[in-house]
Amino acid sequence: MRTRRDPRAERQAKLVPGTARPRFLVGAAPAGFANAGAATGPTGRPRRDPRASRAAAVVRTAPRLRLDWTNKGQASLAIGTAQAAAAVKAAVRVIEEPAFLVLAVLDQPGGAPSDHDRQLIAGARLLADAGGGAVVAVTVEGVSGLGEAGADRLLALPADLAEGYEPERHAAAVLAAIETLKPRHVLFAESADGGADLARRVAAALGERLFAGVEALSPDRASRRARGGAAEMARAPARLMSVAADALPPHEGTVHEARTIPAPAFEAERRIGAVRPLAVDPDLIPLTETDFILSAGNGVTDWEGFAELARVLGATRGGSRVVCDEGHLPRERQVGASGSLVRAGCYVAYGIAGAPQHLQGITEVKRVVAINTDLHAEMIKRADLAIVADAQEVMPALIRHALERRAERQGKERRNA
Amino acid sequence: MLKVAVLLSIGRHPASGRPRRAPLDARALELALRLPGAEIHAVHAGDPAEPVLRDYLGMGLDRLTVLEIPAGSDPVPALVAHLKALSPDLILAGRCAEGGEDSGMLPYLVAQGLGAALLPDVADLSAGEGTATLTQALPRGRRRQAEARFPLVVSVHPAAPEPRQSAFARARRGLVEAVAASAPQDGFIGECEIRPWRPRPKRLRLAAGGSALERLKAATETKSGQGQVLVRPTADEAARAIYEYLVEQRVIGTS
Incomplete structure (x- = not known):
């Protein structure tokens, strides 16, 4: 015994009243959905406004119309109006309550963030944006410009860590940060300037596996080279990863707030000493x-x-x-x-x-x-x-x-x- | 007497894929052989029947201890247990193996297991009483010296001295001593999807912003400098301009 369906009545029930042409909400409409100007459609997906996106792609209208679809957000910049530039600059994206944290431990040879560090933050951004997380850049004091690179929070370690060579102290500081923040992923720079060494020290101390030298990264897959460069190993992104240089593009578009959060206290045994640079011909x-x-x-x-x-x-x-x-x-x-x-x-x-x-x-x-x-x-x-x-x-x-x-x-x- | 342990692995030839003497481990052994009056213990974890191990013996070793573990298992627990019993002052290993996972974690895990200090990327070393003085190779050809107390684990950089050739007679005469060891299976590699490496296209650094014409120019033109041009200056003017530019760009130190 099955109840008899009346398709005409069902269809009539989904009619949206008040429009000139008959419109039907075929998907399951959430309760209270009525206005056509809502930001999300009846299925919960964001509603696109094709007219607005076309207007944003207009580079110029005279002598003939030119559209630029490649660079959607920044097309207005090309016109050169100061207001448009200021509007783009002012839009700082703030993530107040992140679902989880992704740590990017910057390398900073010589105290300033390198291109590799920016790529690292972009990789962390990729993992964080897939689930509403926030990026914490682990840096040293007195570094600026990481908000443009895509960092939501800054955790500044003492500045003397960048100047001297104290890998054990640096690893202890990063370990303390991981202990307090409990991030979902930690990204290191796979570089000879100290990032590769730091990643391995932290992984050994935590007793966790390091997915070293990641060459390609997406929210559900990370891959690296293995077997002397002959094979590619891929899996879901691990908790500890180090990212190879030039594997990822740097972050562009949005500016993040780069709010400073307090650095946890740490202490380390010092077993390496008498460090000095050698003069090389x-x-x-x-x-x-x-x-x-x-x-x-x-x-x-x-x-x-x-x-x-x-x-x-x-x-x-x-x-x-x-x-x-x-x-x-x-x-x-x-x-x-x-x-x-x-x-x-x-x-x-x-x-x-x-x-x-x-x-x-x-x-x-x-x-x-x-x-x-x-x-x-x-x-x-x-x-x-x-x-x-x-x-x-x-x-x-x-x-x-x-x-x-x-x-x-x-x-x-x-x-x- | 200085007791040195050298951790040796089997390499993989990049072109033919055949097993070979791992170049970084051979450099580690070379550094150990150059230490005066050192008692050298060479250790390998794997298959004692591997013929490539004889290449290490041919460099001047009398014996080589092989911890017999099955292929695909984790060598770290067996190595740590063996080294704890041996208690060497100095442990040398190449910074990254070739042919396996190649994560470069082994020296760090051994140092963690033994509670020893670790210094990476060493190109040269000399041992004193209770400490070692080490030269680290840094990028851009720079070098750094550091001292560390024993017990110490050292990972060796490709800038370390070239390993000596393997002598055939010594390789035949040397003794490979197999020791039974237990090793847990390594589940991590089984979780990963492994396939042949395919080179990726190089990522272009495309300029964002600007007009479409500017972006096309940035992507297709070779980078041309935007700096100043001095036409027919006197020699002194030219010299001053070059020197000032080099100082300004921090190529030449001002201090």
Whole structure:
């Protein structure tokens, strides 16, 4: 015995009154749902307003309409109105009562957040946003700008942790933070600046498994390289993970409040001492590792002067293919497509015109100084500071200037002491 | 006498996938062999019949202890129990194995199990009375020196000295001593989905904001500098400009 259904009556019961065209709420409407302008539809999903999103995508209307769908929130910025910029800046997203916490333990080589740290916060943001959580950035005192990077809370550890090398104290501080906050996930930076070491110390002390060097992360899946790089291991995101560099894009769009929360007290046994940096001859550091390269091209003829200049400036010597072919520098000092691809912070191109193959070798370099006789050389275009002059004539002046400045500095130090 | 334990593992050749002497563990053994007057105990946890272990013997070891555990089990409890009985001053291991999970956790777990201090990324070391002086390799070619008390676990960096070649006769003569050990099965790897690695496309750093034309330019053009151009300055002016720029960018220290 089944009751007989009357589909017409059921349909009539779902009719929304008061509209010109008949409208039916076919899904299960929540109690009290009536107005058509609500933020969520009858099924509870957010209601889209196609007219508004189209209006937001308008870049300009004259001379002809242009829409930009790629960058939805920021299209208004492109118009260049100051009000629009201020409105975007003022919208700080606040998460008052998070469902859970995700810790991002920043690496901060030299005390300032690196690109890797921003990617780390973006990874934590990804995990937190999937379930209404908040991101806590574990940083050191006196760091700013993490709200733009996507951090909801800041837990500032004492500033001396970033300056000295005290891995045991640093690990104890992070352990105390995990103990008090009880986060769902903890993300570390898999970097040689100390993040990889810290992650493993914390994992060993907690007796938990570390999912190290994550290369791809989504709210329900994390994967990393294993078996000597031959295999990919994937699973649901673990509690402790360290994220490889350049695996995730940095956070964009929203600004978060970055509210400071108190750091818990901690203490650690100190078993590593007498830490000091060692002086290393910069010329012996491999080109791929070094931070400052002085590179010679066809414009250099005085090779002893070039070596002296590198010594005076404290740079590693490199050269173009022509120079290495002629035997003025050994082959391992060649920069370019057929030599080393360098990632130095500063590259001084001394008499190098900039063949495409050479420019390929320095794509990752942050700052380039070029000295060349040709104003229209490619290297001059690439450079942040370009000097159109004969490299060989500038060399003795630069050596003299560097020596004078160094003597000045040492004299000042002596007076201060 | 200084008692040194070296933890050795089996590597995996990146191209052929064949077992090989793990390069970082070989460097750890090389550092131990260079310590004057040290009593070296080499330990491996795994299969004693593995022929690659002879390569370590050929570097100058008389014997090598193998804790016999089945493949796919956790070597840490067996190693910790063995090292507790041995109580070495210094334990050397490569910072990351190759061919297994490659998490680099083993030195840390051993140090935790023994209650020893740990120093990572060591490129060189010398031992004194009760302490060791170690040189750590840092990124960008920098080095740092530190001291630590024994017992100490050290993980070895690729910048450590090249390992010596394995001598065939010594490799034949050396003794592989198998010791029965118990090891729990490692369930974690079974939980993971494992498949061959496929290189991912490199992530482009796309500029946000600006007009579509500006973003297209940023994505397609090679990065060109925005700095100043000095045309035909005198040599002194040029030298001053270069030096000031280097100081301003903190490439040359001002102190």
